[in-house]
Amino acid sequence: MSLTLTEVTLDQDILERLEKLAKSRFTTTEALMITAIREMLDREDARPEFDRITLERWAQFQADGKYISHERVDAWLARLEAGENIDPPEPECD
Numbered sequence: 001m002s003l004t005l006t007e008v009t010l011d012q013d014i015l016e017r018l019e020k021l022a023k024s025r026f027t028t029t030e031a032l033m034i035t036a037i038r039e040m041l042d043r044e045d046a047r048p049e050f051d052r053i054t055l056e057r058w059a060q061f062q063a064d065g066k067y068i069s070h071e072r073v074d075a076w077l078a079r080l081e082a083g084e085n086i087d088p089p090e091p092e093c094d
Helices: 012-024 029-064 070-081
Strands: none
Touching: 012 029
8 A cells, every 4th residue: 555645724622632542542643643643544445334214214115114122222232241141122103
């Protein structure tokens, strides 16, 4: 991988925060900026697929009205975290 030098102008507050974070993480401001840029690019690259899935699920909900409540999902996740190997809850209608 070839590297290219790019200049970034930061306001003083961001620069100070970045320097403080770099010092606390025993790394460089450059390494933090590269990590932040990669993470943002990864998120943005994944966004179209996330949006597609969201729209598919919204259309399915509109068609059948089935959903899984937050409480049921939260309880299922708590049981998984506790080590139980259980299936996810089934969607329901009101």
